[in-house]
Every structure is written in structure tokens, then in C-alpha cells.
Amino acid sequence: MSLAPQVLPWAAALALALPLLAGAACFVVGGRTAAALALGVAVLSSAAGLVLAAGVADGGVQRLALGGWAPPLGIAWRIDGVAALAVALTGFIFAAVLVHAEKSLDLLRGEGLSEAFRPLALVLLGGLNALYMANDVFNLYVTLELVTLAAVGMVALAGDSAAALRYLLVGVIGALAYMLGCGLLYAAFGTLDLDLLAGRVQPGGTAGAALALMIVGVMAKGALFPLHGWLPPAHGSAVAPASALLSGVVAKGGFYVLLRLWLDVFPATGAAPAAAQILGTLGALAVLWGSLQAIRQTRLKVLLAYSTVAQLGYLMVSLPLIATAAGHASGLAGALHLMASHACAKAAMFLAAGSLIATRGHDCLADLKGAAHDHPMTAFTLGLAGMTLMGLPPSGGFIAKWLLLDASLRSGQWWWAAVILGGSLLAGVYVFLAVSWSMSRPPGEPSDSQPPPLPRRLEFAALALALVAMALGLVSAERIP
């Protein structure tokens, strides 16, 4: 397929501007029009991502200079395959979540909550799309702030102001550390453009301090261990569709920025190997600690939130693998696979949890007995997405972990392989906990009463996400080295 070069800038601009404009429009129009608008924009954004991906496959990495001003004077976007596919996948996840939210939010809290959900979701989508395409450390800061503000608003929707405030404060402090790092980088090297920085950065105290500040800031934003404390209360207390977006997509934003810095700026500082070991160790702790906490939980959503902490740990474990020459290719591919498959799977699980909450009014694990009997499709979704978390073949999570294992053995760092395998075992335990409660029969006689009704589209939205998480493994299996 050959795409005219004029199409790509439009697709990129569409992915950014359309959600933001539609988000504003949702305040003006309401009801069904707004619902259709929001869903349409999410689908269009996903389509724009596919167009960009085709363009990248066709013509290589795209660099767009905004307003025709090239760096160092202007600001450029860079759209590589990762960014394009991230735009496409994010749009798809938002579309599924919006379908779910239209029904489940009103079931949950009465009319009106979905009116507030739509604009926030659209602003979040626009911010994320901008984040994927930014090629400038300061633009990354601005887009991260946009995403954080919308995400805090989503947490506040559920009414838990304390969790939202804690998230906001951690986010702001992280952003300040990041911005201080940006200022130092500019003072020392005179540019903020990632491509230019990659060529100019010299090893030394300034670069080291700047990058350390930026990484700590991004870790606070992305809930990377040990700065994850705000995530479980925030994601556990938010309404389920909001948790699906936050845990599935937003949580990866911090790591995405970290990865961009890691690939472009870090190699030039000479500090990569040491920093990689530190971050990898923190990641290993996150895998263990998050999984153990998840096993201890008694509520499904909090369990899923701690599982997110653990899964983000895997991403950090990938850094020491990427830092070596032998493990670079498969380590990077593994990290990206994990981000994509976990995004779909975790969103599916939160939506399934939301469906159960919508009918039962709570998500206590012990009281989920009989859920699989009443709502087999939702329980199936939980199990299917759980396979991706555990990394069972043929799920997307299996391919991701396989690649990471491959990278750790290729680079001779077998201890990371032990972490990955041990984490999968623990994930098996907590997924089993979640699924087994729903499979067990309620005590006493099997009741003849009708199960509480559950709109079909709630179940299908969650199932679609779980199926995509599974399909990611099948589609990419033939490309594995």
C-alpha cells in the first residue's frame, strides 16, 4: 500500500486534535449524541493509528515538523512503528471501554456519571496520542501533565477525593522533578529535541543528574516501584471503566517516556549499565511485592491494581536486557509486547470486574461465588485475560515473556529469567484466586432464581479486549526470532 505523504500529517493531527475538540464538544451536547461522538472519535483515532502504521511500514519513521519549523527552532513529532501501533491500540481500548461505560456507569451510580466520563476519556485519549508522537522532552512533560490531570479527574469521579488528591500530589511532584531535569538538559546541551539530544549529550555530572531527576519523575508518574503507593487506592476505588483506562493504558505512559529517554538519550551518557541494574532490581522487587500483595487482597479491583504494579515491574526488568547488545532486540520486543498485551488484558479484566459490580453491587472475592454460573461470558473473559497475565501460550503475554526470557539468556543474565518465571508463578496464584471464586458454587441449594440481568454489550466489550490480548500472541508468533 502506498500512502500519499500528505495523508500522514493529517492522520497524526486527527489523532491529537479530534479527541480534544470532541472532549470540549461533549460538554455542550449531551446524551446519545455525545455518546456516539465519543465512540466515533475513539474509532477514528484507532483508524488514524492504523494509517500511520501503514505509512511507517511503507516509508520508515516519519518526522513531522509542526508548522514547517524544523528543530532546533521548531518542535517535531516522530512517529515510529511503536507510536503508530500505540495510537491504534489505545483508540481500540478506549472504544471498548466507552461502549462499556455508557451502560455500566449509569447502572452503577444512576444517570449522569457517563456524561462526566466522556469528556475526561476524550481528553485522556488526546493527551495519550500526543504523548506517543512527541519527540521533545518538554512536550513529553506537557502531555504527561495533560494525561495526569484527566486521569485524576477519572479517579475523582468515583467520589474518593483522598485517593485522587494523593495521585495528583505524587503526579505533580514527579512532574516537577522531570521539569527540573528538562531545564538542566537544555542548559547543558541547548536542545530539547530527542534526536538532537542523542547526538549532543556528553557523559558527565549534569547529564547524569538531569536524567536521574527525569527518571525519578517519570517513575512517580508511572507508578514504577517503589513510587507506586498511590496506584492501588486510586485504581481500586475508581469506577471500573476508569480503572480499565488507568491501569490498562495510562499506567504505561510513564514507562513509555522512560523508554524513549532510555533508547535515545541514555546510551550517550555511559551510565546505562549501572542504571539498568538498579532499575531492573527495583522492577524485580515490584514483581515480587506487587504479586504477593495481589494474592493477599480480598477485593477483585484492588487485586487487579496490585497486579498492575507487578506487571509494570516486568517492564523495568526489561531495561537491563535492552542495555546489552545481545539482548537488545528481543528485550525491546518483549517489553513492547508486554505493554500491548497487558493493556488489553488488564482493561478486559477491569471491565469484567465492572460488569460483576454492576449486577452484584460489590467486588468482594468471597462473595463472587456463582458468578460464572450467572454470567459465564464474563467469567470466561476473566480467565482468558488472566492467561495473558500469567503468560500461558498462546496469549500475547506468553510471547512477551518468551522474548524477555530469550533476552535474559542471550545476554547471560540468567537471574532476570528467574524473576520472570517466579513472577509468572505468582501471577498464576492470584489469577487463580480471582477466577476460582467466581467458579465456585454458592453455598446451599442451587437457586432457581434468575441471575441478575447483565446487558450483552458489557460482556462483549470486555470479551473483545481479552480476545485481542490473546490474538496478539497468535499474530506475532511467526515473527519471533
Added chain:
Amino acid sequence: MFIILGAVLFALGLYGAFARRNVVLKLVAVNIASSGVFLVVVSAAPTLPDGGTDPLPQALVLTGIVISVAVTAFGLALARRLATDEGRATLDDKEDSS
């Protein structure tokens, strides 16, 4: 000189944000910390060949101030809701015992 002052403000604000229990005081502390960051970024700006100061960090700080205003307003709104809904002005650190 201003860089050191900015760093001190940042550290003070950071300390306040963690040490204070009242949410409004936390937000004030975050604002002090951001003033420190802005001061560092502006005063660390490189000098241009003609002797002037590179204006780009000032543009960055302007953006930063806008974001900081928005965040503070949002934080205060949340703090107000915390006060009206639950009658408290602190984030008590129950934190699910971890």
C-alpha cells in the same frame, strides 16, 4: 546564586509536601517547590553569542506556570470536596497498611 536559591526552595517545598498533613498546606508546599524549579530553569539558561539570555527556558517556565495554576486549582477543588464530603482536611495515611 539564583540556582542555589531555587534548589533550596525546591527542597523546602518537597519537604513540606511530604511533612505537612493538611492538604492545602501540601498544595502550597508544592507551589513553593515549583517556584524553585522555575527559578532554576530560568537562571540556568545559556547565554547567547550576542550576550543576551536564551529566551526558550522562559517559555518553558511560562508553560510550567500555566500547568501549575491548573493543577493547584484542581487540587483545591478536590480538597474542598474532601472537606465537604468527609469533613477532613488531611490525607490520613491508612494507605492499606503497606
